[in-house]
Amino acid sequence: xxxxxxxxxxxxxxxxxxxxxxxxxxxxxxxxxxxxxxxxxxxxxxxxxxxxxxxxxxxxxxxxxxxxxxxxxxxxxxxxxxxxxxxxxxxxxxxxxxxxxxxxxxxxxxxxxxxxxxxxxxxxxxxxxxxxxxxxxxxxxxxxxxxxxxxxxxxxxxxxxxxxxxxxxxxxxxxxxxxxxxxxxxxxxxxxxxxxxxxxxxxxxxxxxxxxxxxxxxxxxxxxxxxxxxxxxxxxxxxxxxxxxxxxxxxxxxxxxxxxxxxxxxxxxxxxxxxxxxxxxxxxxxxxxxxxxxxxxxxxxxxxxxxxxxxxxx
Amino acid sequence: xxxxxxxxxxxxxxxxxxxxxxxxxxxxxxxxxxxxxxxxxxxxxxxxxxxxxxxxxx
Numbered sequence: 001x002x003x004x005x006x007x008x009x010x011x012x013x014x015x016x017x018x019x020x021x022x023x024x025x026x027x028x029x030x031x032x033x034x035x036x037x038x039x040x041x042x043x044x045x046x047x048x049x050x051x052x053x054x055x056x057x058x059x060x061x062x063x064x065x066x067x068x069x070x071x072x073x074x075x076x077x078x079x080x081x082x083x084x085x086x087x088x089x090x091x092x093x094x095x096x097x098x099x100x101x102x103x104x105x106x107x108x109x110x111x112x113x114x115x116x117x118x119x120x121x122x123x124x125x126x127x128x129x130x131x132x133x134x135x136x137x138x139x140x141x142x143x144x145x146x147x148x149x150x151x152x153x154x155x156x157x158x159x160x161x162x163x164x165x166x167x168x169x170x171x172x173x174x175x176x177x178x179x180x181x182x183x184x185x186x187x188x189x190x191x192x193x194x195x196x197x198x199x200x201x202x203x204x205x206x207x208x209x210x211x212x213x214x215x216x217x218x219x220x221x222x223x224x225x226x227x228x229x230x231x232x233x234x235x236x237x238x239x240x241x242x243x244x245x246x247x248x249x250x251x252x253x254x255x256x257x258x259x260x261x262x263x264x265x266x267x268x269x270x271x272x273x274x275x276x277x278x279x280x281x282x283x284x285x286x287x288x289x290x291x292x293x294x295x296x297x298x299x300x301x302x303x304x305x306x307x308x309x310x311x312x313x314x
Numbered sequence: 315x316x317x318x319x320x321x322x323x324x325x326x327x328x329x330x331x332x333x334x335x336x337x338x339x340x341x342x343x344x345x346x347x348x349x350x351x352x353x354x355x356x357x358x359x360x361x362x363x364x365x366x367x368x369x370x371x372x
Contacts, residue, residue, distance in 0.1 A: 108330035127328055151349050176352060184331040185352070192345055242331065243339060250341075281341040282348050286355055287334040290319075292327040294363035297319050300335065305358040306315050311347070312340040314315065 023264030
């Protein structure tokens with residue numbers, strides 16, 4: 001084991017190279033930059049730092065997607081500590097509803113949807129300090145025809161792996177509807193979409209990865225199903241959360257984490273790995289979110305009954 | 315199932331998706347069966363909430 005704390009990249013690369021390390025991979029957004037610099041220093045498979053910047057910085061990502069001509073929402077980027085007056089003035093052009101996110105962040109932390117843009121300034125005051133590199137405010141992408149998504153969420157994700165600049169989409173993951181104000185409640189595989197919609201979703205996801213210059217590694221690409229076709233919500237340079245890796249493993253018999261690690265050491269990606277589900281049914285992970293206004297958990301009973309639900313495995 | 319919050323824990327929506335209480339994994343027979351999962355889980359749970367500790371103490 002090599003402790004990276006407080007050490008610079010050249011010193012780490014020298015030690016890792018001497019140890020014969022054949023691949024570098026990160027499973028969190030926070031370590032993507034270090035993984036990139038180490039893999040570049042060692043001459044290994046990986047994404048260059050400028051690509052990682054577009055993966056972890058939501059503003060840089062939106063700009064890159066727009067430059068590449070991908071359809072997407074209008075957006076405004078706000079600096080940390082922005083005044084209420086400036087928020088009101090700049091966000092007004094978006095109309096409503098909007099979604100507000102930290103420029104860097106994951107897991108929907110400090111992320112919220114507002115029907116009225118007049119509420120954005122108050123929200124930013126309440127989460128002061130969370131957006132250390134600023135905020136991005138986006139138009140809320142309108143949902144698709146109800147028949148396409150209901151009763152599930154009107155967005156999905158594409159799980160993919162890139163190797164040497166070729167991005168292979170491996171699965172489209174369906175979602176349970178969001179909890180207020182923007183929290184995820186679960187995933188399922190295989191997806192519920194019509195084949196033509198799923199093909200369009202995979203296509204836009206691969207185009208988005210290309211627009212960011214992604215060369216390597218796991219990708220979790222969220223896509224909204226809008227009335228005018230699928231549009232990218234965001235591209236993440238890691239395996240998706242919400243038990244997606246476990247679901248993928250249970251359905252297709254291999255893990256996305258394992259595939260990404262294989263790519264890091266030069267293994268090819270077999271696109272047929274996810275062509276045929278190995279289970280009869282739909283694997284799901286459901287997450288119970290507390291109401292927005294809840295401040296403390298006072299009682300939680302009935303857990304023993306959950307294991308008795310037909311089909312529950314874990 | 316996974317229990318992610320225990321009685322007494324403070325809750326804050328700003329924690330995002332990772333602030334969930336409980337997760338359940340399983341296999342549904344079909345999309346109709348899948349549709350009923352959230353309601354089945356919520357019907358079995360008996361959950362109550364309080365104000366944040368800091369506010370309750372004032």
